[in-house]
Amino acid sequence: MAELVQRRGSHPAVLTFSHFLPCLQVNPEKRYLYQPMLAKAVGSTYLKERVEKLRPDMHIFGHTHLGFDMVVDGVRFLQAPLAYPTERDARATTVAVGQFPIQDPRPCLVWDSIAGWVPPYRGAWSEYYIRYGRCPEVTNILPAYVAANLTPVSRHCRVGWIRGRMPAWLFGPLAHRLTETRRVVDGVHQLMAGLHKLDAALRPQTVEVGEFRELLAEGRCTVVDVRADAACPRDGVRIPGGIALPHPALTETFPQLPDEELLELCEQLLARDGPLILVGSGPGSCLEPAILLAHLLRLFPADLKTLRGGSRAMVGQG
Known part of the structure; x- marks a missing residue:
C-alpha cells in the first residue's frame, strides 16, 4: 500500500x-x-x-x-x-x-x-x-415504501419526506421518470376501474370546510387544486393559497416537466409538515388524483386529505 x-x-x-x-x-x-x-x-x-x-x-x-x-x-x-x-x-x-x-x-x-x-x-x-x-x-420521517414494511408505523414517525424536499426518484433521468410514471398511472386507472381492491384503510381522509379553513389559516397544510380547470376556473372560484395541479392534465404528467420546473413544483407541494389537502369540483372528484399523487410522491393515500364537497362546498359556506 x-x-x-x-x-x-x-x-x-x-x-x-x-x-x-x-x-x-x-x-x-x-x-x-x-x-x-x-x-x-x-x-x-x-x-x-x-x-x-x-x-x-x-x-x-x-x-x-x-x-x-x-x-x-x-x-x-x-x-x-x-x-x-x-x-x-x-x-x-x-x-x-x-x-x-x-x-x-x-x-x-x-x-x-x-x-x-x-x-x-x-x-x-x-x-x-x-x-x-x-x-x-x-x-422519524419515512417514505411510504419503507413505512409499508413497518407494522404498525410508530406514532412518532411521519410518512413522507423532509419538508421542502422532492422525492429522490424524481431526480432520475427523464426517460426513466416517464416509464415509471406510466406504470403508476396505469395501475391507478386499473384500481379505479375496480380491477384491484382499494383497502379502506388506505383511502384518503376527508376534511370539512371548517377544519380546512383552520388548517389553512394556521399554515398547517398545503392546498392542491385538482379541478380540471384549476389554472383558470370557469366558475371563477379560486382556492386561496392553492397550487393548481389540474387532473388529469398535470397530475398524470408532472414528472415529465423540465428538471427545474419539476423541482420547484415538488418543493412547493411538500413545503409544509401538514397534509396535502386536495380540492376538486365536487364529491368524489379527488379520489383518483389523491391516490395518484400519493404514489408519485411516495406517500400513503391515507395521509392525504380531500375537501368534502370540493370547491362547491367552499362556495356554499361562504
Whole structure:
C-alpha cells in the first residue's frame, strides 16, 4: 500500500474499483432504504482508509444497485449498476445513471483516451444529495415504501419526506421518470376501474370546510387544486393559497416537466409538515388524483386529505 501511495503522484489520472462502498456518503441514509439493514453491510473501515490514502480521481463501486455519480471529499464516486431485471423494471429511475442500463445497455463509459473523464451522469440519489445534503439526525420521517414494511408505523414517525424536499426518484433521468410514471398511472386507472381492491384503510381522509379553513389559516397544510380547470376556473372560484395541479392534465404528467420546473413544483407541494389537502369540483372528484399523487410522491393515500364537497362546498359556506 505504501508503494501505491508513493507512486500515486506520478500518474495524471487514477481510477480505483471495489464491490463494496468506501464511505457511507454514497449510500442513502438508513431511513430511505427499502432494506434498512443494508446500511450495516455496505463497506468497511479498511476499504475507506485505502481509498482515502490513494485519493483516486474516480472510484467505481457496486453492491447497492443504486445509480450514483457524486464527488465526496474531492473523489468522484460512480456506481452504474446493471441490477436485476425486476429492479430495472420496478425502479428504473434509481437504478439508472444517465441512460444506462435501461435506455442504453452499452457499457457505461467512464474514461476516453482522448477526452479523459466523462462529464457527470445524472443519478437520482446522487442528485438528491447534491441538492439537499445529508441529515442523519432525522430518524422519524419515512417514505411510504419503507413505512409499508413497518407494522404498525410508530406514532412518532411521519410518512413522507423532509419538508421542502422532492422525492429522490424524481431526480432520475427523464426517460426513466416517464416509464415509471406510466406504470403508476396505469395501475391507478386499473384500481379505479375496480380491477384491484382499494383497502379502506388506505383511502384518503376527508376534511370539512371548517377544519380546512383552520388548517389553512394556521399554515398547517398545503392546498392542491385538482379541478380540471384549476389554472383558470370557469366558475371563477379560486382556492386561496392553492397550487393548481389540474387532473388529469398535470397530475398524470408532472414528472415529465423540465428538471427545474419539476423541482420547484415538488418543493412547493411538500413545503409544509401538514397534509396535502386536495380540492376538486365536487364529491368524489379527488379520489383518483389523491391516490395518484400519493404514489408519485411516495406517500400513503391515507395521509392525504380531500375537501368534502370540493370547491362547491367552499362556495356554499361562504
